[in-house]
Amino acid sequence: MSFLIDTLAWLSDPANWVGAGGIPTRLAQHLLFTLVTLVIAAAIAVPIGFLIGHTGRGRGFAVATSGAFRAIPTLGLLTLVALWVGIGLNAPYVALTVLAIPPILAGAYTGFEAVDRKVIDAARAVGMSEAQIVLKVELPLGLPLLIGGLRSATLQVVATATLAAYVADFGLGRYLFAGLRTRDYGEMLGGSILVILLAIVLEGVFALVQKLVVPRGVTAGLPTDIPGGSSRSRPVMESTIEEGNSNVHST
Amino acid sequence: MIEFHSVTKRFPDGTLAVDDFSLALPSHKTTVFVGTSGSGKTTLLRMINRMVDPTSGSIDIDGADIGTLEPVQLRRGIGYVMQNSGLLPHRRVVDNVATVPMLRGTPKRKAREEALVLLDTVGLDRSLANRYPNQLSGGQQQRVGVARGLAVNPNILLMDEPFGAVDPIVRAELQQELLRLQRELGKTVVFVTHDIDEAFLLGDRVVILRTGGKVAQVGTPAEILANPIDEFVATFVGADRGKRSLHVENRGDGDIVVDGTGRLAGVLVGSRSPTASSTVGTGESKAGPRGPGAPAQGGDSR
Numbered sequence: 001m002s003f004l005i006d007t008l009a010w011l012s013d014p015a016n017w018v019g020a021g022g023i024p025t026r027l028a029q030h031l032l033f034t035l036v037t038l039v040i041a042a043a044i045a046v047p048i049g050f051l052i053g054h055t056g057r058g059r060g061f062a063v064a065t066s067g068a069f070r071a072i073p074t075l076g077l078l079t080l081v082a083l084w085v086g087i088g089l090n091a092p093y094v095a096l097t098v099l100a101i102p103p104i105l106a107g108a109y110t111g112f113e114a115v116d117r118k119v120i121d122a123a124r125a126v127g128m129s130e131a132q133i134v135l136k137v138e139l140p141l142g143l144p145l146l147i148g149g150l151r152s153a154t155l156q157v158v159a160t161a162t163l164a165a166y167v168a169d170f171g172l173g174r175y176l177f178a179g180l181r182t183r184d185y186g187e188m189l190g191g192s193i194l195v196i197l198l199a200i201v202l203e204g205v206f207a208l209v210q211k212l213v214v215p216r217g218v219t220a221g222l223p224t225d226i227p228g229g230s231s232r233s234r235p236v237m238e239s240t241i242e243e244g245n246s247n248v249h250s251t
Numbered sequence: 252m253i254e255f256h257s258v259t260k261r262f263p264d265g266t267l268a269v270d271d272f273s274l275a276l277p278s279h280k281t282t283v284f285v286g287t288s289g290s291g292k293t294t295l296l297r298m299i300n301r302m303v304d305p306t307s308g309s310i311d312i313d314g315a316d317i318g319t320l321e322p323v324q325l326r327r328g329i330g331y332v333m334q335n336s337g338l339l340p341h342r343r344v345v346d347n348v349a350t351v352p353m354l355r356g357t358p359k360r361k362a363r364e365e366a367l368v369l370l371d372t373v374g375l376d377r378s379l380a381n382r383y384p385n386q387l388s389g390g391q392q393q394r395v396g397v398a399r400g401l402a403v404n405p406n407i408l409l410m411d412e413p414f415g416a417v418d419p420i421v422r423a424e425l426q427q428e429l430l431r432l433q434r435e436l437g438k439t440v441v442f443v444t445h446d447i448d449e450a451f452l453l454g455d456r457v458v459i460l461r462t463g464g465k466v467a468q469v470g471t472p473a474e475i476l477a478n479p480i481d482e483f484v485a486t487f488v489g490a491d492r493g494k495r496s497l498h499v500e501n502r503g504d505g506d507i508v509v510d511g512t513g514r515l516a517g518v519l520v521g522s523r524s525p526t527a528s529s530t531v532g533t534g535e536s537k538a539g540p541r542g543p544g545a546p547a548q549g550g551d552s553r
């Protein structure tokens with residue numbers, strides 16, 4: 001039980017709350033790193049996911065790539081990239097972006113796919129351009145699932161960002177690596193707890209955002225919220241609807 | 252006027268949905284495509300607003316080949332009403348109706364005001380304007396769909412089984428509503444249905460299709476009823492005789508068409524009944540424009 005006491009002691013030691021190696025600084029670093037990674041990953045994954053969801057093409061490719069990305073051990077990739085680009089934050093950014101892409105990609109395209117094909121077809125038939133369909137129909141209706149993807153990506157990144165400290169003096173992971181080396185279990189566990197708390201807070205924020213972005217009309221009239229969009233029957237791809245799609249993309 | 256010139260549509264998977272279809276649809280009239288499921292009705296309809304492009308042949312609207320027009324612009328000028336309304340679930344009723352005018356640049360405020368007027372037109376209470384589509388009944392949603400279709404004041408209104416998913420009572424109501432609207436607005440309506448009674452009720456002209464978009468017969472309801480051109484049409488038209496509402500009767504002074512309540516719905520071309528155009532009841536609108544002496548329209552499929 002002593003390491004619990006050590007942990008409390010470490011967490012409550014004022015010396016650990018100040019300076020460049022202090023908890024606030026490292027917490028801020030960790031958070032910033034997580035956000036930047038997510039932004040990069042989203043900038044890559046969201047457009048691709050929308051394209052797949054909108055056109056209905058390339059899904060198999062995306063699933064396969066995501067699967068391959070998921071299978072890559074982050075620590076291994078991190079080490080590899082670090083050997084190549086050197087010590088510093090570049091390697092962790094690359095490794096964690098790779099980690100974050102699959103869930104965001106999945107959120108983006110499932111969000112788009114979940115939109116009733118009939119609604120999209122009608123939007124096209126009354127004269128919406130493809131860009132308008134994406135922005136005014138698919139995006140608002142697919143947003144909850146996209147946010148869901150961002151949410152799980154965030155959770156993974158915030159936890160795994162501890163690895164950044166493996167190749168740089170950075171973030172909350174530093175406490176884990178330093179504590180491990182010096183066998184300071186109080187520091188290690190303290191660092192872990194901070195990571196967990198950060199994850200929980202972010203999780204809470206996302207849960208709230210996810211609720212807020214569900215379009216009014218989608219919840220209105222229903223007895224309860226849609227449970228993660230899963231209640232939507234997978235729209236039958238009516239052949240005629242395919243046609244409207246393919247025309248536009250062939251012209 | 253909408254003209255199909257030898258239009259053929261073969262889908263990428265090889266399905267020949269429409270095979271060498273030629274027909275002119277008169278302006279300001281309701282033309283109904285009727286046929287069993289898979290006969291190519293929807294494909295024909297969707298070729299008019301370029302949701303589907305023909306494999307060969309061409310379609311002219313008022314003399315202009317639509318193949319040369321930009322699809323998005325073309326669609327914004329044509330009303331489209333589909334089964335299950337196709338409304339945007341995340342937009343209020345009023346905004347759904349105002350969607351296309353706003354795409355065309357009408358200021359939001361004006362588009363909304365006009366949308367409210369359209370709700371009146373289709374017989375919806377304005378108090379529903381701020382609801383979301385899934386807070387409406389099926390029949391109400393279809394009315395909103397019709398209002399949306401009318402929002403750009405199009406010359407052409409395409410309707411694909413718009414009343415197919417509502418219960419019979421509401422359907423009858425909506426059908427009467429459409430007849431009233433059409434009397435007031437005189438659009439060029441192209442209406443698709445698999446229900447022959449609906450076709451006869453709504454159509455100034457009925458096109459009976461068989462598989463492959465092949466025209467079995469074209470004509471006014473009365474013409475088709477009186478002279479089914481072949482066994483196929485006869486069976487189709489009489490498929491549920493008895494409960495079918497329109498039928499031909501001979502009342503001494505010529506063949507007349509009578510609806511389910513026994514009221515006069517029309518007079519066969521060539522027979523003589525001067526009272527035909529002053530009849531009342533459900534078939535009233537049909538009788539007017541198609542009184543005695545109207546030119547025969549049927550038979551051009553032969």
Ligand SMILES: Nc1ncnc2c1ncn2[C@@H]1O[C@H](COP(=O)(O)OP(=O)(O)O)[C@@H](O)[C@H]1O
Nearest residue numbers: 239240243262266268288289290291292293294
């Ligand atoms: N996009 C498509 N791809 C392949 N076949 C299609 C497509 N759309 C329609 N079809 C086929 O074309 C035929 C006519 O379809 P459709 O016009 O929808 O008929 P209807 O509206 O009369 O039921 C059917 O056999 C249908 O399966």
Ligand SMILES: [Mg+2]
Nearest residue numbers: 292293294411
């Ligand atoms: Mg159809």
